[in-house]
Amino acid sequence: xxxxxxxxxxxxxxxxxxxxxxxxxxxxxxxxxxxxxxxxxxxxxxxxxxxxxxxxxxxxxxxxxxxxxxxxxxxxxxxxxxxxxxxxxxxxxxxxxxxxxxxxxxxx
Amino acid sequence: xxxxxxxxxxxxxxxxxxxxxxxxxxxxxxxxxxxxxxxxxxxxxxxxxxxxxxxxxxxxxxxxxxxxxxxxxxxxxxxxxxxxxxxxxxxxxxxxxxxxxxxxxxxxxxxxxxxxxxxxxxxxxxxxxxxxxxxxxxxxxxxxxxxxxxxxxxxxxxxxxxxxxxxxxxxxxxxxxxxxxxxxxxxxxxxxxxxxxxxxxxxxxxxxxxxxxxxxxxxxxxxxxxxxxxxxxxxxxxxxxxxxxxxxxxxxxxxxxxxxxxxxxxxxxxxxxxxxxxxxxxxxxxxxxxxxxxxxxxxxxxxxxxxxxxxxxxxxxxxxxxxxxxxxxxxxxxxxxxxxxxxxxxxxxxxxxxxxxxxxxxxxxxxxxxxxxxxxxxxxxxxxxxxxxxxxxxxxxxxxxxxxxxxxxxxxxxxxxxxxxxxxxxxxxxxxxxxxxxxxxxxxxxxxxxxxxxxxxxxxxxxxxxxxxxxxxxxxxxxxxxxxxxxxxxxxxxxxxxxxxxxxxxxxxxxxxxxxxxxxxxxxxxxxxxxxxxxxxxxxxxxxxxxxxxxxxxxxxxxxxxxxxxxxxxxxxxxxxxxxxxxxxxxxxxxxxxxxxxxxxxxxxxxxxxxxxxxxxxxxxxxxxxxxxxxxxxxxxxxxxxxxxxxxxxxxxxxxxxxxxxxxxxxxxxxxxxxxxxxxxxxxxxxxxxxxxxxxxxxxxxxxxxxxxxxxxxxxxxxxxxxxxxxxxxxxxxxxxxxxxxxxxxxxxxxxxxxxxxxxxxxxxxxxxxxxxxxxxxxxxxx
Numbered sequence: 012x013x014x015x016x017x018x019x020x021x022x023x024x025x026x027x028x029x030x031x032x033x034x035x036x037x038x039x040x041x042x043x044x045x046x047x048x049x050x051x052x053x054x055x056x057x058x059x060x061x062x063x064x065x066x067x068x069x070x071x072x073x074x075x076x077x078x079x080x081x082x083x084x085x086x087x088x089x090x091x092x093x094x095x096x097x098x099x100x101x102x103x104x105x106x107x108x109x110x111x112x113x114x115x116x117x118x119x
Numbered sequence: 120x121x122x123x124x125x126x127x128x129x130x131x132x133x134x135x136x137x138x139x140x141x142x143x144x145x146x147x148x149x150x151x152x153x154x155x156x157x158x159x160x161x162x163x164x165x166x167x168x169x170x171x172x173x174x175x176x177x178x179x180x181x182x183x184x185x186x187x188x189x190x191x192x193x194x195x196x197x198x199x200x201x202x203x204x205x206x207x208x209x210x211x212x213x214x215x216x217x218x219x220x221x222x223x224x225x226x227x228x229x230x231x232x233x234x235x236x237x238x239x240x241x242x243x244x245x246x247x248x249x250x251x252x253x254x255x256x257x258x259x260x261x262x263x264x265x266x267x268x269x270x271x272x273x274x275x276x277x278x279x280x281x282x283x284x285x286x287x288x289x290x291x292x293x294x295x296x297x298x299x300x301x302x303x304x305x306x307x308x309x310x311x312x313x314x315x316x317x318x319x320x321x322x323x324x325x326x327x328x329x330x331x332x333x334x335x336x337x338x339x340x341x342x343x344x345x346x347x348x349x350x351x352x353x354x355x356x357x358x359x360x361x362x363x364x365x366x367x368x369x370x371x372x373x374x375x376x377x378x379x380x381x382x383x384x385x386x387x388x389x390x391x392x393x394x395x396x397x398x399x400x401x402x403x404x405x406x407x408x409x410x411x412x413x414x415x416x417x418x419x420x421x422x423x424x425x426x427x428x429x430x431x432x433x434x435x436x437x438x439x440x441x442x443x444x445x446x447x448x449x450x451x452x453x454x455x456x457x458x459x460x461x462x463x464x465x466x467x468x469x470x471x472x473x474x475x476x477x478x479x480x481x482x483x484x485x486x487x488x489x490x491x492x493x494x495x496x497x498x499x500x501x502x503x504x505x506x507x508x509x510x511x512x513x514x515x516x517x518x519x520x521x522x523x524x525x526x527x528x529x530x531x532x533x534x535x536x537x538x539x540x541x542x543x544x545x546x547x548x549x550x551x552x553x554x555x556x557x558x559x560x561x562x563x564x565x566x567x568x569x570x571x572x573x574x575x576x577x578x579x580x581x582x583x584x585x586x587x588x589x590x591x592x593x594x595x596x597x598x599x600x601x602x603x604x605x606x607x608x609x610x611x612x613x614x615x616x617x618x619x620x621x622x623x624x625x626x627x628x629x630x631x632x633x634x635x636x637x638x639x640x641x642x643x644x645x646x647x648x649x650x651x652x653x654x655x656x657x658x659x660x661x662x663x664x665x666x667x668x669x670x671x672x673x674x675x676x677x678x679x680x681x682x683x684x685x686x687x688x689x690x691x692x693x694x695x696x697x698x699x700x701x702x703x704x705x706x707x708x709x710x711x712x713x714x715x716x717x718x719x720x721x722x723x724x725x726x727x728x729x730x731x732x733x734x735x736x737x738x739x740x741x742x743x744x745x746x747x748x749x750x751x752x753x754x755x756x757x758x759x760x761x762x763x764x765x766x767x768x769x770x771x772x773x774x775x776x777x778x779x780x781x782x783x784x785x786x787x788x789x790x791x792x793x794x795x796x797x798x799x800x801x802x803x804x805x806x807x808x809x810x811x812x813x814x815x816x817x818x819x820x821x822x823x824x825x826x827x828x829x830x831x832x833x834x835x836x837x838x839x840x841x842x843x844x845x846x847x848x849x850x851x852x853x854x855x856x857x858x859x860x861x862x863x864x865x866x867x868x869x870x871x872x873x874x875x876x877x878x879x880x881x882x883x884x885x886x887x888x889x890x891x892x893x894x895x896x897x898x899x900x901x902x
Contacts, residue, residue, distance in 0.1 A: 036726035037743050039690050042652045044698070044718045045587060049659035051710040065660040081708060118708030 050081045050118055052089040058107055059094035068093045081118040086110045092117060128168035133161050134180055141181065144225060145188050145218040145264075155225070163228045174233035181226065181260060185267050189215075193272045205283050208276070209302045212309045215268060223261030230259045269313045269342065280306060281347055285354050291389060292358060304393045310343040311395060340395065348398055352405055359386075360409040367414060372421045376436040379410050404443075411440050412447070419450040426454045435497045448503050455498075456507040459490045463515030476536035479529075484560050487512055509567070516567040517870075531570050534561060535577035542582075542597060544590045554596060562603050569870040571608060572833060576826045578604075579616055580663045586623045587655060587717065594623075608867060618661040626655045629705070636701050637694075649694045650720075656702070656711070664714065684762035685715060688744045691737070716812075724780075727800055733780070734808035738763060738771045743780070751795045754788065770812040778802075778809055834869060838879045839888075841865055846889050846900040854896040 049055070050064050060069040064081050068091035071079040082092040088107045090098070098106060105112050140158050143150060166174045192211055199207045223230070234257050258266065273280070287303045290296075297303060340348075362382070366375050386406055390399040411418070418437055425433050434451075441447035466482040490508055498504040516530045538561050541554060549557075568574055585591045601620060605613040630653050637649045657664070687695060695713070702711060715737040722740060724731045735743075741761040745752055754772065758764050763771065772788050775781045781794045788794075841864040846852060852860075858876055865871050880898070883889050889898045 036724065037740075037747060038723040038725055039650045039720050039740070040723050040732065041721040042650050042691065042694065042718075043720065044652060044654045044695065045657070045714040046654065046711045047657050047659045047662070047664070047714060048706075048709045048711050051708055063660065065658065083708060116707055119706055 050089065052081065052083075053087060054089070057091045057094055058088070059090050059098055062091070064089065064091065067091075070094075083115045083117070084110070085113040085115045087115070123163075125167040125169045126164065127170070128164050128173060130165065130168075130173050130176060133165060134177070137161050138180070138184055141184055141222060141225070142188055144221045145185070145215065147214050147218050147221075158225060159227070162226055166228050166232050172233075174229060177229060178233060178257070181222075181229075182263060182267075185222075185264050186271065189267050189271045193275060196272065196276060201279070201283065204276070204279060205287070205302050205306055206299060208280060209305045209309070212268075213305070215264075216309070216312060219261050219264035219268075222264060223259060226260040233257075234259050265313050265315075273313070277346055281350055284347070285351060288351070288389070288393060289354070289358065292386075300392065307343075307347060307393055310347050311340050314340060314342050340397075343395070348394075348401075351394075351398075352401065355386075355402055356405055356409055359406050360413065363410045363414060367417065372417065373430075373433045373436075376418070376433065376440055379440060380436060382406070382410065407440075407443055412444050415441065415444065415447060422451050422454050426451075426458045429493070431493065431497050438498050438501070442501070448501070452503045452507040455490075455504060456511045459486065459508055459511035460514045462486055462490075463512060464518060467515065467518075474540070476533040477540060479533045480537040480561065480564060483512070483516060483564055486515070487563060513567045513569070516564060517569045530564070530568050531574035532577050534564055534568065535574055535581055537561060538578065538600065539581040539585070542592050542600065543585060544592050549592075551596075554592070555599070558596070558600050558603060562607055565604070566607055569866075570830075570868075571612070572837075572868045573826065573830050575612060575616075576663070576830055579619070580826070582616060582619060583662050583664060586619060594620075612867075615661045618658060622657050622661070623655065626657075629656060629702075630654055632705075633698060633701055637697065640697065647693065649697065650690070652694050652698065654698055659712075664717070678767045681765035681767040682716075682738075682763060684764075685738070685741070686760075686762040687715070687737075688741045688761075690744065691720070691740070724800075726796075726798065729801075729805055731800075731802060732806045733778075734806070735775075736809065736811060738812065739775055739809050742771060742775060746781075746796045750798075751793060753793045754790055757794070758790075767812065774810045774812050778807070834871070834875075835879065837868060838865065838871060838875070839883060842879060842883055843888055843900075846898065849900070851892065851897060851899050854898070857898060 052064055055064050056062070057064055057068060062069050062072070066072070067079040070093055071091075078092075080092050081089050082095050083089045084105050086105050086108050088105050090106075095112070099112055103112050104110060137158055140150065140154065162177070165177045166172055192215070196204070196208060196211060284303055284306060287297045287300070291300065359382070363379075366378050370378060383403065383406055387399065387403055390402040394402065418441065422437065424430075425437065437451065438448070441451060463483060463486045466486050467479055470478045470482070472478070487508075490511075494500060494504045494508055538558065541549070541557055541561070565571070565574065582597070585597070591597050597620060601613050601616050604616070633652065633654065637652075641647055641649070699711060702709070718737045719734055720737065720740050722733050722735060722743065724733065738761075741763070742757055745757050745760050754768070757772070758768055769788050769790075772781070772783075772794065776783050776788060776794070779797055779800055782797045784793045784795070785791075838861070841861055842857070845857060845860045845864065849857075849860075857880070858873070861871065861876055880889070884891065884898075887901055889900055891897065892899045
């Protein structure tokens with residue numbers, strides 16, 4: 012590194028690069044961030060199979076299936092997609108609020 | 120030549136010329152081919168003679184003729200002295216037996232036409248009564264001859280013969296193999312051949328010893344069995360039990376075992392030489408009975424000493440001797456098991472110093488390897504010893520430490536730490552093959568662990584740490600180890616571990632894509648600045664981590680409050696915002712929770728004599744950023760500007776002051792302290808990292824408690840699931856049967872104790888999953 016002596020005052024340094032961040036006494040070089048993702052749901056358990064939505068639904072746990080995601084209805088209730096597609100064969104209403112089931116979005 | 124046409128026959132005349140020939144053949148005197156054909160056709164003529172066939176008359180005459188012949192023979196043999204009896208009998212038998220075969224053939228037509236027909240009609244007429252009828256009295260000529268020989272000759276000298284045979288074999292046992300041993304074998308064999316009725320099947324010339332014959336003879340050996348084998352076995356039993364008594368007095372146990380093995384080998388060879396195949400097994404079993412089984416207590420008595428002195432040669436002998444005895448090995452197996460356990464416990468009793476986990480694993484492995492080799496070399500990998508070894512090591516690995524009361528065994532944690540040590544990047548290089556061997560042997564110990572769920576908890580914590588801090592030795596080795604665990608314990612056991620591993624791969628991909636995305640954004644707006652970012656996005660639930668506000672426990676929830684208003688340093692905001700947008704465009708329906716307390720950045724200090732680069736956590740960065748504009752700030756001001764309060768703030772500050780980046784005006788930092796940037800800071804290293812705040816002595820202990828807590832929750836859940844599964848399939852079950860099945864289902868994870876099982880059953884009854892029936896100790900599933 013070059014032998015620049017930068018004082019604490021915001022005096023400009025004699026650095027070759029005119030990078031504005033270099034003016035500061037603390038320069039962030041690299042950043043390792045850590046986050047946890049979860050489905051954006053009101054209730055984190057699937058009301059149909061009683062399994063946590065972050066885990067595969069009951070069916071998929073016994074016969075592994077890569078596509079076990081979450082589905083939201085217009086009512087903002089959420090279930091495992093697999094559970095819901097079984098459910099609407101018999102009853103096209105949300106099992107929690109009895110509104111007609113309209114898919115609002117699916118998770119991916 | 121010969122006419123096949125039936126014609127009248129003068130029986131007396133033809134027979135008187137036929138009879139001498141029969142006697143000649145019986146004596147195996149040479150006979151010309153023409154003469155043979157004449158005689159053969161004479162037999163035919165008699166059998167088809169008109170007006171009436173004279174078959175029956177011929178049959179009776181032949182019978183009388185053979186009887187007369189045998190009577191003569193008997194007179195000769197009865198006068199033979201004892202020394203020559205066996206030889207003389209064998210010589211006569213050989214001739215007679217061969218002769219009988221020829222005579223049988225000479226009367227081939229009689230056999231076919233008369234004997235068969237007679238038997239068939241008899242059988243047809245009385246078919247329904249066949250089981251009550253005696254076998255027809257008419258026999259084929261060959262059999263007739265042998266029967267006459269047996270009845271008229273052998274019966275009278277049989278006891279003398281048998282006695283001579285037994286004496287001969289007895290001599291053989293004592294080391295004086297008789298010169299005429301083939302005669303002995305031949306005589307014994309004659310007892311079998313006498314009852315061999317299958318004449319047509321074999322060639323007349325090489326009837327002596329065709330290999331498939333011995334199999335046939337096993338079927339009908341009544342004479343052999345009653346008249347010879349029985350007394351032979353009685354003799355054998357007597358001989359060997361006397362021998363065993365004598366040897367036990369004279370020899371040490373070790374010598375005795377060798378002697379017995381030798382005796383058994385010799386006796387087997389002897390039996391094969393003299394006796395039928397079926398008898399060999401009987402003789403050996405008898406010998407084992409009188410020499411081993413009868414004295415097995417004596418062997419068992421020395422077993423303990425042999426094992427503790429590891430007298431492998433004697434042990435191998437003992438194994439060979441006791442193996443064929445029913446339940447003979449159990450004492451030995453028990454001694455072996457106890458000894459292995461004792462050695463194992465010794466090996467792990469005095470562990471101390473830095474690397475207890477490594478010492479523990481290596482010492483257990485040493486014991487395992489040693490006794491596994493012993494099991495192979497000495498006990499022929501016998502199943503009983505394998506399970507003894509397993510039981511012993513299970514006892515060692517899961518042993519609760521003495522004096523500490525009912526503390527859970529430490530093995531799970533130690534093994535997890537050991538594998539952590541192996542899989543962590545270190546300065547000491549380890550070759551791939553070495554690592555592979557060590558990981559494989561860790562699995563050996565893993566299989567013995569009872570509380571596999573506790574191991575899983577520790578392992579996942581340590582794996583998470585390796586993955587997040589990027590300190591794994593290599594991703595391949597991590598995956599390799601996860602696969603090994605999966606093999607040992609199943610998919611479910613490792614699914615979260617695999618998920619963690621997968622998350623890291625996905626995150627790297629995502630970071631690369633994000634990097635490319637940033638380049639695009641910058642092209643559009645060159646003024647924007649983004650710091651180089653690596654982001655790990657972890658799936659909730661799979662990782663043993665959580666943001667402070669989600670965690671349980673009094674200590675952390677206080678911290679959560681102190682952190683609630685945390686403001687992200689300005690420098691980090693653009694890239695976090697950009698990332699969140701980027702992430703939402705890639706995925707839908709997901710929300711991200713940032714773990715600031717675990718996020719780290721590299722900060723370069725440009726105000727000192729050297730360009731130090733310090734790795735620090737997000738909260739520490741936030742504090743330092745306050746000193747961008749000012750050298751001296753009060754704790755209160757810091758708190759206001761970054762939004763962190765209370766003890767946690769002080770802990771964060773302490774980590775920075777400890778590294779002498781900041782100076783405090785009081786020895787212990789308090790809310791009223793003032794902090795100054797240390798412009799003279801020096802460090803031996805140009806790159807270093809700040810400690811994580813909150814690290815104090817209790818953390819480790821808390822970690823263990825937390826593990827114990829989650830484990831007991833998980834167990835409860837696992838147990839209830841198991842009970843419901845079992846009851847759902849069985850519907851109704853007795854208490855004891857239920858407990859057995861529960862044990863079976865849970866032993867892959869942990870060993871439940873009975874009170875815990877009972878408690879879980881009670882809870883499920885309360886929750887109305889099951890109910891008691893009116894029977895005692897019985898439960899019923901409620902749908």
